[in-house]
Amino acid sequence: MIGQALNRVDGPLKVTGGATYAYEFRDGDQPLYGFVVGATIGRGRITGIDTTRVESSPGVHLVLTHQNAPAQGARDLSVPFEYWRAYPTLSSPDVHHHGEPVALVVAATFEQARTAANLVDVEYAAEQGSYDFAACQDQAYAPESLIFGIPADTAVGDVDAGLRTAEVQVDEWYTTPYEFSQPMEPPACLVVPDGDDLVVYTSCQIVDAARASIAATLELDPERVHVVTQYVGGGFGSKLRIHGETILAAMAARALQRPVKVALTRQQMFSSVSVRPTSSQRVRLGAERDGRLVAIAHEVTMHTNRHVEFIEPTATATRSLYAAPNRLTSTRLVPLDVLRGEDVRAPGEAPGLLVVESAVDELAHALGMDPVELRIRNEPTVDPERGVPYSDRHLVECLRDGADRFGWERRLPEPARRRDGRWLVGYGVAAAIRVHLQGPTKAAVRLGPDGIAVVESDMTDIGTGTYTILTQVAAEGLGLPPDRVRVELGRSEFPPSVGSGGSWGAGNSSTAVHHACTALREKLLAAASSDVRSPLHGLDTAGAVFSGGSVSIDGASEALGEIVTRNCPEGLEAEGETVLLTEEPNYGAYAIHTYGAHFAEVGVDADTAEIRLRRMLGVFSVGRVLNAKTARSQLIGGMIWGVSQALAEEGVVDMRSGGFVNRDLAQYLVPVHADIPEIDAVMLDGFDDKANVLGVKGLGELGICGAGAAVANAVFNATGVRVRDFPITIEKVLPGLPLTEV
Amino acid sequence: MLRWIAARRRTVLTTSKADETDIEPGLRDIPELSMITLRINGTKRDLEVDTRTTLLDALREHLGLTGTKKGCDHGQCGACTVLVNGRRINSCLTLAVMHEDDEIVTIEDLGEPGHLHPLQAAFVECDGFQCGYCTSGQICSAVGMLAEAAAGWPSHATADVSSSQIALTDEEIRERMSGNVCRCAAYPNIVAAIRVVAEGGPT
Ligand code: FES
Ligand code: FES
Numbered sequence: 001m002i003g004q005a006l007n008r009v010d011g012p013l014k015v016t017g018g019a020t021y022a023y024e025f026r027d028g029d030q031p032l033y034g035f036v037v038g039a040t041i042g043r044g045r046i047t048g049i050d051t052t053r054v055e056s057s058p059g060v061h062l063v064l065t066h067q068n069a070p071a072q073g074a075r076d077l078s079v080p081f082e083y084w085r086a087y088p089t090l091s092s093p094d095v096h097h098h099g100e101p102v103a104l105v106v107a108a109t110f111e112q113a114r115t116a117a118n119l120v121d122v123e124y125a126a127e128q129g130s131y132d133f134a135a136c137q138d139q140a141y142a143p144e145s146l147i148f149g150i151p152a153d154t155a156v157g158d159v160d161a162g163l164r165t166a167e168v169q170v171d172e173w174y175t176t177p178y179e180f181s182q183p184m185e186p187p188a189c190l191v192v193p194d195g196d197d198l199v200v201y202t203s204c205q206i207v208d209a210a211r212a213s214i215a216a217t218l219e220l221d222p223e224r225v226h227v228v229t230q231y232v233g234g235g236f237g238s239k240l241r242i243h244g245e246t247i248l249a250a251m252a253a254r255a256l257q258r259p260v261k262v263a264l265t266r267q268q269m270f271s272s273v274s275v276r277p278t279s280s281q282r283v284r285l286g287a288e289r290d291g292r293l294v295a296i297a298h299e300v301t302m303h304t305n306r307h308v309e310f311i312e313p314t315a316t317a318t319r320s321l322y323a324a325p326n327r328l329t330s331t332r333l334v335p336l337d338v339l340r341g342e343d344v345r346a347p348g349e350a351p352g353l354l355v356v357e358s359a360v361d362e363l364a365h366a367l368g369m370d371p372v373e374l375r376i377r378n379e380p381t382v383d384p385e386r387g388v389p390y391s392d393r394h395l396v397e398c399l400r401d402g403a404d405r406f407g408w409e410r411r412l413p414e415p416a417r418r419r420d421g422r423w424l425v426g427y428g429v430a431a432a433i434r435v436h437l438q439g440p441t442k443a444a445v446r447l448g449p450d451g452i453a454v455v456e457s458d459m460t461d462i463g464t465g466t467y468t469i470l471t472q473v474a475a476e477g478l479g480l481p482p483d484r485v486r487v488e489l490g491r492s493e494f495p496p497s498v499g500s501g502g503s504w505g506a507g508n509s510s511t512a513v514h515h516a517c518t519a520l521r522e523k524l525l526a527a528a529s530s531d532v533r534s535p536l537h538g539l540d541t542a543g544a545v546f547s548g549g550s551v552s553i554d555g556a557s558e559a560l561g562e563i564v565t566r567n568c569p570e571g572l573e574a575e576g577e578t579v580l581l582t583e584e585p586n587y588g589a590y591a592i593h594t595y596g597a598h599f600a601e602v603g604v605d606a607d608t609a610e611i612r613l614r615r616m617l618g619v620f621s622v623g624r625v626l627n628a629k630t631a632r633s634q635l636i637g638g639m640i641w642g643v644s645q646a647l648a649e650e651g652v653v654d655m656r657s658g659g660f661v662n663r664d665l666a667q668y669l670v671p672v673h674a675d676i677p678e679i680d681a682v683m684l685d686g687f688d689d690k691a692n693v694l695g696v697k698g699l700g701e702l703g704i705c706g707a708g709a710a711v712a713n714a715v716f717n718a719t720g721v722r723v724r725d726f727p728i729t730i731e732k733v734l735p736g737l738p739l740t741e742v
Numbered sequence: 743m744l745r746w747i748a749a750r751r752r753t754v755l756t757t758s759k760a761d762e763t764d765i766e767p768g769l770r771d772i773p774e775l776s777m778i779t780l781r782i783n784g785t786k787r788d789l790e791v792d793t794r795t796t797l798l799d800a801l802r803e804h805l806g807l808t809g810t811k812k813g814c815d816h817g818q819c820g821a822c823t824v825l826v827n828g829r830r831i832n833s834c835l836t837l838a839v840m841h842e843d844d845e846i847v848t849i850e851d852l853g854e855p856g857h858l859h860p861l862q863a864a865f866v867e868c869d870g871f872q873c874g875y876c877t878s879g880q881i882c883s884a885v886g887m888l889a890e891a892a893a894g895w896p897s898h899a900t901a902d903v904s905s906s907q908i909a910l911t912d913e914e915i916r917e918r919m920s921g922n923v924c925r926c927a928a929y930p931n932i933v934a935a936i937r938v939v940a941e942g943g944p945t
Contacts, residue, residue: 011866012855014874015881017809017848024808110803111794184813184821184875184925233811233875234925266814463873463926633869633931640927665818665923673916674899676929 001476002694005629009487010231010467019231022203023188023263031190032061034106034252034262035113036244037120038099038271042658043129043337046093046102050121054105057119059112062252064104065120066090070251073216075308082310083209083241083501086216089248095124096307097339098659099271104248106260129337131658133278133303140301140332146313148582152331154319156385159284162295162326166286170363174281174724176351178303178651178660180668181274181344185233188263189246191253197224198253202246205235206499207458210242211492217247218254229490232462232500236641237343238274239462240501270663275651276344277302277312279351283359286326291369291377293324298356301332305340309333312341313348317433317705318356320591323380337658343501345641346701349434350708354645354726357430357709361716370413371429371713372403372597383591391590391690394621395431398597398684402619403429405682406599415720416738423603424738425614426718430709432596432620434503434702436691438581441508442495445474445516446573447524451549451561453478455487455516459497459509464700465630466500466509472627473510473694477517478560479546495575503594503698508578510626511692515576521546523574524560527567534558534566578692586690594702596620598639598710604718609734611715613643616679618707623688623697631699635681638703644671646708646715650727776839782807783851791838798822800838801848809849809878813923820922823879823886824848830886832921849878852885861885864935872926880922884936887918891940910940 013019039046051063069090079085089101103120107113130136143152163169189202198220204210207227215222232239249262264272279302286295298318304310315329344350364371376396382389403409411427412418418425443457455474461467467487475482488494497509525541528534528551536544539553550559564572581587601614618639625631648669654661662668681703687695708726716722721736775790782805789804798815801807801824813821815834822833825847853859858866861881871877891910896903899917908914915933924932 007866008869010874011869011871012858012862014871014877015849015858015862015865016852016854017807017850017878018855019874020808021811021875023812024802026806109792109795110799111792115794182925184819184873184923185811186813232873234873236925263812266816266818463871463875465872629869630872633872633926633928636930637872637927640929644927664816665814670923670925671927671929672920672923673929673933674920676916676927678912679930 001472001482003625003628004472006468006472006482006627008465008468008630009471010461021185021231021233022201022229023190023261025190025201027192027199028259031259031261032106032108032256033110033113034104034249034260035117036101036248036262036264036268037103037105037117038268039095039102040657041095041124041126042098042131044095044124044126046095046122047125048123049103053119053121054116057112057116059108060105060116061108062106062256064090064248064252065102066093073219076216083206084212087213087242087247088217089244097305097337098657099268101244101248104252106252106256129658131336131338131653131655133334133336136334136336137301140334143309143311143331143333146311146316146331150313150316153329154385155328157326159295159297159326159328163284163286166294167289168287168363168366170283170285170359170366172283172359172362172724174283174355174358176279176354176726178278179276179344179645179649180270180651181236181238182269182670183234183236183238186264186266186269187239187243187245187273189249190259190261191249192259193253193257197226198250199226199228200246200250201228202242203232203239204229204242205232205239205460205462205501207460207490207492208496209240209499210246213242214246214250218250225492227492229460232460235462235500236345237347237501240343243273266665267663270651270660270668271339274342274344275339276351277304277310277341279314281314281355283356285359285363287363287367291367291374293322293378295326296322296324297328299330301334303336303338303341304333306335306337308340310341312351314352317349317352319385320383320593321356321431321433322378323384327385338653346434346704349701349705350645353430353432353706354708357706358712361713362722372399372408375399375431386591388589388591391592392623392686392688393593393595394684394686395595398595398619398621399431401684402597402599402617405619406617408599411717415717420603422606424606424718425601425603426714426716428600428710428712428714428717430598430706430713432598432702432706434594434705436592436594436697437502437504438578438584438692439498439504439508440578440580441497441512442575442577443509443512443516444495444573444575445513445520446571447478447520447560447564448571449561449565449569451484451559453480453485455485455513456494457489457497457509457512458492458494459505460490460500462500464500464505464634465627466505468630469506469510469626470513473513474517477514478520480549484549503701505698506626507692507696507698510694510696511578512576514694516574519574519576520572523572524551524563528558528563531567534563590690592688592691594620594622594697594699596702596706598707600710600714602711602714602718604715604733606737606740609730609737611647611728611733613677613711615677618681618703619684620681620699620702621684621686622699622702623686623691624695625683626696631683632681634700635703636679638701639679639681639707640671640676641704642707643711645704645727646711647727778839778842780838780841780846781844782846783848793837793839795838796834797836797838797841798833801833807848807850811875811878813876820883821876821879823883823922825882825886828889830883849882852881860939861935864938868931868935868938870932870935871928876922876924880924880932883919883922888940891918912937
């Protein structure tokens with residue numbers, strides 16, 4: 001059952017429009033509608049808000065501003081993870097970034113709220129803000145550490161000496177832009193007051209964090225906050241924490257004692273949620289003529305909002321990727337008055353590997369060596385910085401297998417040599433590596449007298465397939481057909497989890513469910529073998545087999561439902577859990593990652609420099625696969641994110657206000673159908689016994705890791721033009737295009 | 743246009759309580775409600791809507807038909823695609839009051855769990871979605887698109903625009919479906935699902 005390409009169990013609901021997302025719930029009275037008003041300056045203070053015109057606008061029930069918003073809890077840095085901290089909104093007249101909420105208008109209808117929101121009159125005392133990342137490099141500072149206390153800087157050996165002795169060197173600067181998560185479902189929330197309690201239907205990735213953040217902000221007992229998140233229309237990091245929409249809806253619902261709904265508009269998403277920091281990255285590589293690296297240095301500088309520090313672990317993948325005796329990584333932050341950075345799919349690896357795997361391609365070119373071969377030649381035997389063994393590293397297999405399947409041998413090493421009509425055609429390769437994480441997650445499994453198992457956890461399914469994989473894990477764990485398993489997720493009443501994010505959701509929740517099933521089997525066996533009415537009475541349970549809804553021992557068998565009916569008619573339940581990685585010895589003893597190799601073929605128009613992806617393949621090593629179908633979909637989705645990162649996505653800051661100018665889906669470019677050709681993802685058979693009992697690792701972010709570099713390297717192979725300022729767009733390639741015969 | 747609509751519809755209520763002079767020019771006539779009847783999924787539904795209500799919000803907020811999704815509210819994502827008189831449109835770009843005599847079909851009418859429309863079944867089988875938020879729009883759009891192709895409408899990807907026969911290649915499908923953004927990027931699987939149905943595959 002585990003590993004099979006089972007169709008999504010929530011598929012029929014999703015394709016018929018029957019899956020209910022946060023904004024779509026109806027609970028209690030007809031809800032009121034809130035519309036957010038954002039600041040039009042990037043830094044300064046509100047000196048006055050005139051709401052008289054708004055308040056007399058038709059249908060308006062409430063206008064919330066910092067003048068009448070309730071007192072709120074502060075962001076408490078002693079809470080270890082950001083997503084659980086308070087998110088004060090409208091808490092002061094200070095403006096910290098363009099688009100920050102300055103008012104919420106609540107009216108009877110959406111149309112009335114939107115119209116009235118235009119009538120809010122805000123006066124500001126604007127201050128000169130810092131918005132220009134390039135111009136503020138001299139203000140860069142070193143952060144204390146990265147997430148989980150991982151050091152911001154590391155050094156092994158002597159990089160400068162290594163580089164001096166190296167026969168071939170690459171020393172280049174790259175820049176990566178602001179990028180946004182932009183899930184299709186905007187952040188949205190319905191809050192229903194219920195006495196002193198709040199029922200919060202919100203689109204979030206971590207229910208427990210949403211509950212904690214709401215409670216901390218509104219200074220409520222978390223037990224009074226009930227979060228419901230059944231379906232999430234995509235997260236990609238943007239819904240790891242709740243934002244203003246949820247806090248504002250909750251404040252308004254409490255004040256009015258009425259249900260209130262708030263969703264951000266697509267444009268507002270560009271000024272309030274989930275921006276990946278822009279970065280500048282210097283990569284220095286030194287190698288011997290045979291390709292062996294003697295030095296690797298990856299120095300990263302990125303923006304952070306001045307008031308809320310956020311660090312992407314952009315250089316950490318470099319620490320484990322290739323062998324080299326001399327190495328260095330560093331992380332610096334430039335404080336700006338631009339929207340605070342947040343996690344966007346594969347935080348760290350996505351921009352880091354885009355750059356490092358481009359630099360490795362530059363080195364291969366400088367050496368005149370095949371880039372697949374160069375990578376294989378630098379395969380480490382142990383983690384080169386930590387000195388610990390890898391748990392289950394198969395990067396070389398991914399590279400070799402992918403090269404075979406892709407027809408890599410047809411690549412012409414010299415750039416700009418292959419033509420197909422008007423297209424210059426190039427091949428590119430890049431490696432993928434992504435850290436495997438684990439966090440505390442609980443799940444309960446209850447078997448009813450009807451023989452149906454119900455799995456409960458506050459875990460979410462953000463399109464990742466959680467409902468489906470947990471169905472499979474529980475079905476296998478109890479020997480039930482999958483239609484005898486029901487998975488219930490996304491309610492704060494259920495056992496808590498750390499949700500979906502960091503590619504840890506599948507590993508955490510499947511392991512927890514597996515443990516719960518193991519415990520439940522023990523309980524069932526204990527009940528049956530001690531029950532004189534059971535055919536299994538007195539038998540040795542060591543050889544028990546659970547299958548087809550029954551358990552059998554030496555030819556004697558009984559249906560699970562029977563055991564439950566007789567012994568505990570209200571159902572038999574067991575819990576399972578996982579712990580934080582810092583409490584798991586394997587995380588200290590091993591370097592645990594997932595791996596992959598991307599192969600891309602692009603065509604670049606010989607006259608216009610239009611870049612088209614022609615085909616792409618990824619081969620991945622992810623430990624054991626829980627569901628071959630949903631896993632492949634996630635990997636392909638990630639790969640397309642990589643394509644988009646290389647060629648399209650870029651948030652552009654207005655240097656006058658610090659806001660993003662291209663704040664919609666027509667100007668912030670994401671791929672559409674016509675941009676994406678045949679793409680395939682292949683997973684190697686595997687089982688990482690150091691990761692967890694199921695041998696499972698996460699893969700939701702692996703697909704994007706390195707994918708953009710494969711595309712960038714293919715563009716270089718097609719044209720001979722190396723663009724180091726991402727994304728690679730026509731105007732950057734065109735001037736360098738080779739002259740073509742007419 | 744709003745003025746024109748207001749004149750055409752029976753105005754039942756003016757809720758403006760503000761002093762006329764306080765209201766922005768152009769907004770004066772707006773907070774009016776209209777009684778309209780929409781024919782949705784074969785059923786007549788009476789409702790009273792603000793004349794500014796989009797067809798999308800009428801479906802989602804007034805009629806409880808939340809299968810149609812709001813991704814951008816201004817015609818850039820396709821999540822809100824429905825069929826109006828057999829043609830696919832972005833329901834966020836049109837006002838409810840403009841559709842009194844139209845036949846509107848939403849995702850809820852195409853099939854239900856256990857009795858899926860062939861496209862819905864193919865989307866499940868091919869895993870043509872992840873989060874599912876763009877999916878209603880993709881499927882309604884595909885229904886409309888297949889009809890357009892069957893009727894011989896050419897696209898930017900059509901080699902011979904004078905031909906009345908459209909060969910529905912993957913390139914054609916991709917071009918014609920490009921108004922429907924999928925941020926989960928299920929594109930290869932969506933195209934596979936549509937191809938199965940276009941080729942008369944499993945129904
Ligand atoms: S919601 Fe209508 S096109 Fe996006
Ligand atoms: S399935 Fe998530 S946006 Fe398409």
